[in-house]
Amino acid sequence: QAQLVESGGGLVQAGGSLRISCAASGRTFSGYAMGWFRQAPGPEREFVAAISSSGTRTYYADSVKGRFTISRDNTKNTVALQMNSLKPEDTAVYYCAAGSSAWLYVPSRPYEYDYWGQGTQVTVSS
Secondary structure, eight states: OOEEEEEOOEEEETTOOEEEEEEEESSOOTTEEEEEEEEOSSSOOEEEEEEOTTSSOEEEOTTTTTTEEEEEETTTTEEEEEEOSOOGGGOEEEEEEEEEOOTTOOOOSGGGOOEEOOOEEEEEEO
8 A cells, every 4th residue: 555654854943954754655656746735733735845756847835945945766765855944934744745647747736646644743943
């Protein structure tokens, strides 16, 4: 059974950095776009970043552009999110997701993703 497991969350001070990772298992995700979403207390799950199945295209939410970097390693079935210059408003549960998509397409909407991890908490203190 396909599974995504996030790791690396924690508590960091504002201005600091954190790297969260997602390990995929149960199937190969090389043909899937991978994305990160986050959810602060409330109903909305917010798009953060995504990378195409080819690994050559990325897309970021305006709120994290220039601070976050998404990457993937198809040989290891992993995707990572490097977060720099963190702000208190980045505090949320971060979810990894995988969605079947065209080679160069970068999906940004939750319904475009087929598999989801359980989430990892990121807390940024002021």
